[in-house]
Amino acid sequence: MTETVKAVCYKSKTLSNGEHPLMIRICKDGKKKYQSLGLSIKAEQWDFKTNQPKAKCPNRDRIILLINEKINEIQKVALDKRIAGKDFTATTLIESTTNSTANKTLGEYYLTYIQNLKAEKRIRYAGMFEVSYSSFIKFNKHLDIPFSDIDVAWLKRYELWMKEQNLSTSTISTRIRHLRAVFNLAIMEHSIKNDCYPFHSYKISKLNRQTTKRALSKQDIMKVMQYQGKSTMERLAIDVFIFSYLNAGINFIDIAKLKHSNIIENQLIYNREKTKKLISIPLQAETMDIIAKYKDNESPYIFPILSPFHQTEIQIANRLHKVLAKVNKYLKEIGEKLELPIPLTTYVARHSYATVLKRAGVSTSIISESLGHSSERVTQIYLDSFDNEQINDAMKNLL
Template sequence: MTFKAILRKDVIYKNNTSPLCIQFLHDGRKKTIGLGISVACAYWNAEAQKVTDDCPDRDNIQFQITAKIKEYSKKIQRLEALDIPVNFETLFDAKPARSVRITIEDGFKTEIERLESLGKINSATKHKYALQVLDGYKPTTMALEAIDLDYLKGLELYLRQRGNKDNSIATRFAIFKAIYNKAVKEGKVMVKQNPFTLFQVGSLWAKTRKRAIDKDDIQRLIDLEIADGHTTEYRRLAKDLFLFSYFTAGMNFGDIARLRYKDIVKGRVNYSRHKTQKLLSFQLVPMALQILEKYGAAGHGEDYIFPILNRHEHTTPQQIFNRLHKVLRKVNRELKVLGEMIGLEMPLTTYVARHTYATVLKRSGVSVALISESLGHSDLSTTQIYLDSFENSQIDAAMAHLL
C-alpha cells in the first residue's frame, strides 16, 4: 500500500481554496481521506507534498499534514508487526486500532497459568502441548488477530502430514478455538468474521470405536482369578479400580485416586469431580463396598483410600499429576492383559469402565438426562459421546416394523 498528501484541485470552495487529503492506493483501489484543511492551489507543492513557504499559516498547516502521515505510517507498521494484512479494511476499521496486541503465545500462556493456579495440571499440560504443536507450524509470536481461514486450513494439512489422526487434530483445534474465542470475548481480538466459524472444528471429530463392554464381560472380570506373579499387585489393583469405577457411576481414575475416607458416610459417597468441581453423591452398591473393604481398614479422615496417592508425599498439584500419570499407565497396561484374559478383542482401559456404566444404563432404559447427571456432565451432548451406538440386532428388530 502507498499513500501521499494531495490537494484536491477538482474541488474548489467559494473562497478559492481546495481540500488537502491523504490518498491511499492498494491493489488498484484508491481511497482519499480529507484532513479538514484547505489552501489555494498556488500554495501547494505537489511534488514535495508540502505547502509552499509563502503559504499563510504555513507552519500549522504543514504540522497537521505531517502528523496525519505519521499516524497512518504507525498504523501500517503496527499491522505489519502483528502479521495482519495491510488493506483498506484493516487500516481504516477502528476496531483493530483499539484492540490490545495479543499473540497466540500470550493467549495460551494466560490460560495455562490459570489452569495451573487451579491445580488442573492435566489440562494445562494439554494446552502446553497444543502450543508446542502450533509453534511447529508457524511462530506463535504472530497475533491472534492474524488468524484466518487459510491459516487454519494450513494447520490441518500440517497436522495430517505429521501423522496425527482425526480426533487428535480435533483436540488441538478445540483448544485453539477456546483460546481464540476467549480473547475475542475479552475484547483482545477484534474481527469481522471468526475464522473458526468458517472452519467448522466439529467436522474433524471421527466416530470413535466402541468403548463399552457388556454386562457378561463385567461378570467374567469379576469371576477372574488372578494367579500370583510379579505383576500381581498392580494387576489386582487394576481389576479393583475398573470394577469400582463401573459400580460407582463411572467415577474416573483421578477422582477414585483422590477419594478419601471422609468422603464415605454411612455407605454413601460424597465427592466433587476434580475436572468440573460438580458435587456428586450416591449410595454404594454391595460390590463397591466389598472393594472398599479391601483397602479401607487402615486409614481414616483425610487419608486417601486407594494406594495411589499419599497425602504426605504428594502435596502439590504437579506431584499429584505426576503420580496419577505414572500409576494410570501401569494400571491400563495391566487392564489390557486382563481384557485379553477374559476374551475381549478391544483394549480394556479405565475409560472403558465409565463408558460401560453409561451404556449399560442406556440399554436398560434409563434416560440420557439421568445418566448425564450421574456422570457429572455439564450437558447432554457430552453424555452422548459416552453412549454406545445401537447394536445391529436392535436395528434389525426396528427394521421389522417398517411394513
C-alpha cells in the same frame, strides 16, 4: 505538543518465522509508546520510507486497512481529549483505545489460558493444553497471529496434517477443542468479535462421530469383574476399573484423589476435577468391599495411589501420570487375556457405564448428570457408537 501516530515494522524483535511485528508508534512530548497490531511481516516486504507494506506484500490491502483503522481510532481519541481540554500522554492514549487483553495474539492468549489452569491447580489439564499448544506451533511454525487468521480452511489443514501423522480422531478432536476454549476466553473478555469465530462452521462433533468404539457390553464387563488378578498391580488395575464402572464412570484422576472423607452416609460425594461439578453417588456393596480392601489408617486416600508424601501439585501430577500408565498397561494385558473386542483402559469403564445404562432405557439427561458432563451433547458422544449399533441391528429386521 501534537502527537504523531505511525505504523512501523519493529525490527528490534524477530519472531521464530523470521518476521517482525507490526506496531503502532505514538510519539508525544519526546516519549514513544508502541502498540502491537497482532500482525507480523518480513523486512523485505515493508517500505521503511512510507511505513507501508510494499506492493508485492501478501495481504497488503488487508494490512493497510487494519493500520488505517487503528491510526484513525487513536487520532479520534486524541482529538476528543483535546476538545475536552484533557491532558494525555502516549501511554494514556493507548490505554484509552484498548483494554488489558485486546490485541493479544492467539499464542499469547493460549499461554494465558494455560497459566489460568495452573493458577486453579489444574496441573494435569494445563499439561494437556501445553501438548496441544506445541502441536499448533509445530504445524504453523508460530502462533504470533491474530485470531482472525484461524478460519475453517486453516482448521481443515491442521486436521489433515494430524491425520497424516496417523493420530487418532480423538486426539485431533481434543486438540481442536483446546483451541476452541482459547477462542471462547477471548470472546468472553471481548477481545475478539464473534464473527471471527470459526467454530460456527467447523463442527468438532464430526470428529467425535469418527471416534472408535470405547464401550464394552454388560457381558464383557462381567468377565472383567470376575477376573482374578495374578499380582498386586493387576488387582489394583481391576479394582480401579470396577470402582469406576460402579460409580458413574468416575475417572482415574478423581478416583486417585478420593479420601475417606468423601464417603458420607453410604454416598460417594466429590467435586469432579475437570468440571468442578458436585457428584453424589450411592455406594453399592461391591464398592464398599473395594474401599475396605485398601483401608490404610496412615493415609486419608481410599486407593493406594496418592499418599501424604505427595504434597505439591507437581508431585501429585507426576504420580498420577505414572500410575495411570501402569494401570492401563495391566488393563490392556488383561483385556487381551479375556479376548475383549477393544483395548481395555480406565476410560472404557466410563464409556461402558454410560452405554450399559442407555441400553437399560435410562434417559440421556440422567446419564449426563451422573457423569458430571457440562451438557447432554457431550454425553451423546459417548453414546453414538451404541446408537449406531442399535440401528444396524434394527435394519436386519427389514428382510
